[in-house]
Amino acid sequence: MLTVTSVSRSFGDHRVLDEVSFEVRPGRMTGFLGANGSGKTTTMRIVLGVLAAHGGTVAWQGSPVTGAVRQRFGYMPEERGLYPKMGVAEQISWLGRLHGLDRDTARRNTERLLDQLELAHRAEDKLEELSLGNQQRAQVAAALVHDPVMLILDEPFSGLDPIAVETVLGVLRERAAAGVPVLFSSHQLSVVERLCDDVVIISGGRIAVSGARDELRARYGPARFELVVASDAGWVRDVPGVRVVDVDGPRAVFEPDGDAGADQVVLEAALRRGTVRSFTPVVPTLDEIFKEAI
């Protein structure tokens, strides 16, 4: 587990991180959300030792992170880059060795990853000869080649086409399932919504919210229900103890007004009137949580 505790950082007089604390749990995909300039990249750079913190600690399995531990982290920086004139397989395997693998293991891992990322046919080409999407896949391979104990990915899905997103996602999920904590930042909330188990929302250098995605939804979203009946649903407006958010023909969205049992009253009334096609609690999107939290 990676634990970030009270990390602060300033650039000149500008305080970009203020007592940032959160954790990344093993086997879970943690989405790191925040607007541009909110401190996501700075936080990641501090975790990786690329940037020094002006206060606070970063701990791995309870002990401060050392260079030897960091060597086993996998990192995909926001600004992508590998050696343009070096062969794809050659440089990924070189990076694996730089991360501490022996030559054979590095070569084996490279082959396996390029295979998984559907890049094996370009293994011998120079990086600059690849399309941007394929360069991105190579970048993912570079972050994973040494079987990292912790993965930190800055905007891993930006610039990927939908098929590539699925491929990369599959590889990341596999790592998470093997027990690796995965921290990835994104500004595409819908992507994070679908992928992450935990969410950390940062705003103006402070952590606004953090926790399991589902808990946050329960905590932040007002309890809402959607009812779809066979005929017009306008009658819901007249049910006492219910505030209607939206009615559109047979579909109505409402919030129980205080009393928790009001949703069941509506459901019973609907069943008395005729066919009920669907009755579901409406879960707030991350977008809504995000807007509410910051």
Place this chain on the structure above:
Amino acid sequence: MTGVTEQGGGSRGFAAATRLVAEREMKSFLRAKGFWIGLAVIVVGLFAISILPTALGGGETEVAAVGPEAAAVLTDSGLRVREVDDVAAAEALIRSEEVEAAVVPDTTGKSATGVRVLALSDAPTDVLAALRTAPPVDLLDPAEVGQGQRQLAIMVFSLVFLMFGMSGAAIAQSTVTEKQTRIVEILVATVPVRALLAGKIVGHSLLTIGQVVVIAVAAPIALRLGGHSELLSLIAPALGWFVPFLVLGFVLLAAMWAVAGSLVSRQEDLGSSMGLVMILVMGPYFGVMFFSDNVTVLTVLSFLPFSSAIAMPVRLFAGDAAVWEPLLALGLLAGTVVLTVLLAGRVYSGSLLHTGGKLKLAKAWAREG
């Protein structure tokens, strides 16, 4: 197949990281055509300089001689003599440009030597010089090395230094490439910054030593083929000193080239930060060339780091330096190398992740950590 427990290799330290970085630098260079073309040009040039003057010079001057007096005068003149029967035959040879001149008996009685020289349109200076009877000279303290040979040594040492000094610019290039492509962020997150710097210096120094070895092997062969064996035996001891000076000098410059590269973020800006290092490469070159006749300046230059790499071997070549002098100069150079590499490490750490415009040295120094 993945996971926390399966980690091959284990933790590697600073040395392993340095070795890997050096290995990559060398590989990417050895694979570049430009590297091999450059080396080939040097070797071919070396052979050309040593062999061509002998081959193209056309050998000895040929003169015709008429009569026994003329032949006697021309003995030991260093000219190739062709004896002909009469003046008419000699004139024919001159007109057909088979010989440069003819030495014929003097019939007017005005010549002290009893011979006259016939030529086509100009007075043949080398023939006249050969005929002039100069008084013999006795030298009290003969110089071991002729002035011409000393000039040649200065030129060769300076050129080689200049060439390798400038080739260090590749380190600046490689550093900027890593900054520009942003791979530097992955590298810095993985291994210590100083290992990156050390790897670059080690890699490029090994490449340089390799080239020096190639040249050191090719030079004697070229000199022998060109018929300069005596020069070879003179230059060999100085060459022995030149190699360590050159290698240390290169490491010193390499550290500075790396810093020059780390201060900017784009190839286009490299020119602005390379100026100082260029001066440190060109300075010794011009310094030694201009002041090669000034004993005091040359002595000072032979102890100053940078220029000592050329000036001390030159003084050794000319036999002007005592045994302790190259050792002291080498010590000074080595000390400067250690100090510079340490300072460069700090500046490199401070500037490597900086993006945007050119970073000032002092600011890079302050940014570290």
